Amino acid sequence: MTFRIVSAAVAAGIAVSAASMAMWPNTERMYEYTYYSDASKTTQVGFSFDQCINGHVVPGQAHGTATQYYTRHVIGQCPGYLY
Structure with a gap:
């Protein structure tokens, strides 16, 4: 029963994320x-x-100092939301 509830919640989250991405292509x-x-x-x-x-x-x-040696990590999207 718990697995079905979690699965439904995950599916709903994916659907909402897909819908929000469609708003900002x-x-x-x-x-x-x-x-x-x-x-x-x-x-x-x-x-x-x-x-x-x-x-x-x-x-x-x-x-500080910007150099040619760096790492980068995704923090969000524009327009959109922060991760």
Whole structure:
């Protein structure tokens, strides 16, 4: 019984997510960037977050130092919602 309730809830969530994506067909992903001092990526020297402004992804201001060595993680979509 519990499995059926959980399955129904998951299916409803997927349907709602699909419907919300249909409302904004041209979504762009937003990222959080972590900058490192060198290719070993052991010493963090800065970070930044993309922003959603008027439906467009805009790079945020870097805090610390922005370098060519970075990792990025999806934090949301624009227009849309944060993960």
